[in-house]
Amino acid sequence: MARILLVGQETGGIGKSTVVRGLAEAVPDAQILEIESVHRLTEFKTGKANEPGRVRHFEMRATREAIEASGGKAARAELDDVINALHMVKAASLVDIGANTSASLLGILKEEASTLREAGIELGLVVVVAAEAGALAEGSKLLHVAKDWAGARFVVANAVRGAVDPVLLKRVAGDAAVTHLRHFDLEEKTREVLAAGQLRGIAKLDRASLTKETSPALAGRILRDLTAFRLAVMEAVKPAALWLVEG
Template sequence: MTRILLVVQDKGGVGKSLVTRALAEAVPDAPVIEVDASQRLIELKDRVTFFPMRADRAAIDLSGGRAARAEFDGVITAMQRATRPTIIDVGANTSASFMSVLGSLADALTALKIQIGVVVLVTSEPGALAEAPRLMMLAKPLAATRFLIENRLRGEVEAKTIAKIADGATVTVLAEHVMEDHAVAVLQAGGLASIRKLDVAKLIDRHGVALGSRVHSDLTRLRADAMETVLPAATWLVG
């Protein structure tokens, strides 16, 4: 049985790429598939197979989903060929369409001994709150297990709302992280994978002891928190 973990949310800017990067750190042997309009996980290099999504949400909706189906053929073939636990980062405006297509292939995926897990992200932003329940519902008949990650980058979501969205799924929380601008620049340039390679002495030499230490602390704390947040999903993925 090959396990494949989808990271989904149709609303952009919720931290989906950060979660995918944390999963890639937690499961270093897992190939990563990225489905998006543009490639973001550049620092993961050859680990990533990128499938560009050209059909926009309007075209998908107007065609009743037909515009998306052919777009996903390559991704689904890659899933069929997977022999190791695999992470799939599904881009904004694509998650619901992709999961709907996979839902129509549920029997075939079972026959191929492919087991699906789904990670849905939610934030306090109205768009993310609106999309998360739909994605959790789409995941329920498809996935062997579901995870809901509340990213508090825009504040906390009420506990009763999270419980309702989760509908029995495993819930973890990624705390808000206020970071120095230089720390953000390092993260954007190299992703989570670059953090464990940071040279503290060089940071201090470049920014001074106070700022350099804060940059290092901000980044190491974010990496540790992100990896703890994805631990249940990563543990399931490796079986």
């Protein structure tokens, strides 16, 4: 049975793409469907026309207001290509669902999941949450929608905006598996290096080259901080990655 792991959250800017990148590193053979208004996973080869590539990008409207303005039928039809692509999956795959799109897609999958399962495709869900109440509330809704049809559900509590209240987190997650990603206070230059290569570039960093660009001391800090960051992300996605490959 082929497994598809959906990664979603309606609230933007809480580290969902970081989680997707961690899963992509943990399961390097997994294909990626990116449902975003802007193509973000640019470090991976993108398939165009009939050319093979690891990422297939589906462009969505940027805001919830824009989606609603298009009308119900138009908004639903916008996801037809995504649903068709899910039906064609033959191996482990990741789906990066952009902000303002998760609720719409999961609502459709509530009806499609049984047909996909009959075709040998099992769905799992990763919801990324952060400290703010809005992200927790949206995460709770997504987990509830998927409760009856997701083969497994996971929550990554990202402390990027502060520690997530454990009582609220337990209430939101329910019986979903929970992992934590601690907050990293990275220096500006470290963030620049991370942005240039993302997670997959961290393992390829060369201290000698960094030293030429910065200084011996700063190069050492950049390497230590980014190595620790990458390890933390990989630990946070480990349970979901194992579920995906065990399929």
